[in-house]
Amino acid sequence: MKLEYVLYGFGILFCIAGVGYLAAEYVKYLSDIGKIGSLLLTVGLFAFLGKYFEGLGW
Amino acid sequence: MKVKHRNLYLYLTLACFVGIILIFIFDGYMGVYDSLDIASGEFPQTIEPDRWPEDEKYPYYSTVNVQQGGIIAFTYEVQNRTFSAYSADVEVTVSHEQEQVAVLLSQPVKVGSFDKGQLDWTLDTTEFIPAGFTSDQRYDLSVLIKRGDVERNVIIYIRGDSYPPKPEIIEPRPSN
Numbered sequence: 001m002k003l004e005y006v007l008y009g010f011g012i013l014f015c016i017a018g019v020g021y022l023a024a025e026y027v028k029y030l031s032d033i034g035k036i037g038s039l040l041l042t043v044g045l046f047a048f049l050g051k052y053f054e055g056l057g058w
Numbered sequence: 059m060k061v062k063h064r065n066l067y068l069y070l071t072l073a074c075f076v077g078i079i080l081i082f083i084f085d086g087y088m089g090v091y092d093s094l095d096i097a098s099g100e101f102p103q104t105i106e107p108d109r110w111p112e113d114e115k116y117p118y119y120s121t122v123n124v125q126q127g128g129i130i131a132f133t134y135e136v137q138n139r140t141f142s143a144y145s146a147d148v149e150v151t152v153s154h155e156q157e158q159v160a161v162l163l164s165q166p167v168k169v170g171s172f173d174k175g176q177l178d179w180t181l182d183t184t185e186f187i188p189a190g191f192t193s194d195q196r197y198d199l200s201v202l203i204k205r206g207d208v209e210r211n212v213i214i215y216i217r218g219d220s221y222p223p224k225p226e227i228i229e230p231r232p233s234n
Contacts (some may be wrong), residue, residue, distance in 0.1 A: 026086055028108060034085030038078050045074035053066035 088139050090169075092205065095133040096212065098124045101141055107137075110210060121213045126193065130181045130214065134203060138169040145169070146206035152186065153200045159186060167205070183216045193218035 027035060091107035105120050113119045124130055138144040142157050150163040169175035187197055195218045202212040 023082075026082060029086040030081070031085055034081050037081050037085075041074045041077045041081070045071055045078070047069040048067045048074060052071060055067060 082192070090140065090144055091137045092208070092210070093135050094120075094203070094210065094212070095138075096122050097133075098122055098130040100127055105210075113211065120211070121215060122218065123215045124183055126183060126187065126191075126216055126218050128183050128216075130183070132179050132181065132201075134177045134179075136169050136175045136177075136205070138171060138173055138175070141149070141171055143168065143170050144175075149204045149205075150179060151202050151204075152181065153202060154198065154216070159199070162201070170196060181214070182184055183214075187216060191218065193220045194223040196221050 025039070030038065070078070081219045094105040094108055096103050101123070103122070107119070109183070114144070122130060132150075134148070134150075136144070136146075145166055145168040148163065148165060148167050149161065151158050152162060163177065164179060166173045167177060181199075181201065186199055191197060196218040199214040199216065201212045201214060203212075
């Protein structure tokens with residue numbers, strides 16, 4: 001059972017790393033305003049995700 | 059009530075994610091992009107749209123080396139990733155030491171929505187090499203592409219048949 005969770009963890013990490021890599025590559029094509037907008041939305045995304053998990057009792 | 063509040067954060071998270079994706083699509087993908095194919099000798103190259111900003115940072119980044127008498131074929135492609143048609147006047151000039159030498163092409167380009175337009179021209183180096191050019195010399199030209207307000211620059215290095223000149227071989231000293 002614990003091994004499954006370790007594998008889930010690896011899967012999630014690889015997904016985040018892959019999406020992060022693609023985003024980092026694609027950011028080169030954005031304008032400065034687009035980069036700032038994306039950065040603010042990313043900060044908001046993680047902040048709201050944190051609040052969501054906080055509400056779940058994590 | 060608490061359940062609703064918890065879901066609100068989840069919806070806001072999703073809204074931020076959708077916002078990022080929309081910025082990536084409309085700011086990163088949409089727009090008018092241009093690329094340049096340069097075919098000369100054994101080293102054809104393509105200058106992709108993402109390489110032009112590097113040219114602005116580091117001038118003379120895009121260069122072509124060609125042997126004396128060589129012909130360079132250019133293919134300029136304009137990609138229109140917008141919902142409306144795009145048209146602009148394109149002028150291609152050749153200059154040497156900041157002085158315009160010739161106009162290679164001057165014509166409008168019209169590209170439909172989410173379509174590609176293409177312009178082709180060639181540069182024959184024999185037409186630009188000055189009299190008195192010897193085979194151990196190098197001659198530089200600059201090709202400037204003007205598309206509306208956008209300017210792209212490519213440097214052409216024309217090498218003589220025996221350029222660079224061979225260094226003189228110094229005879230070793232006779233040993234005593």
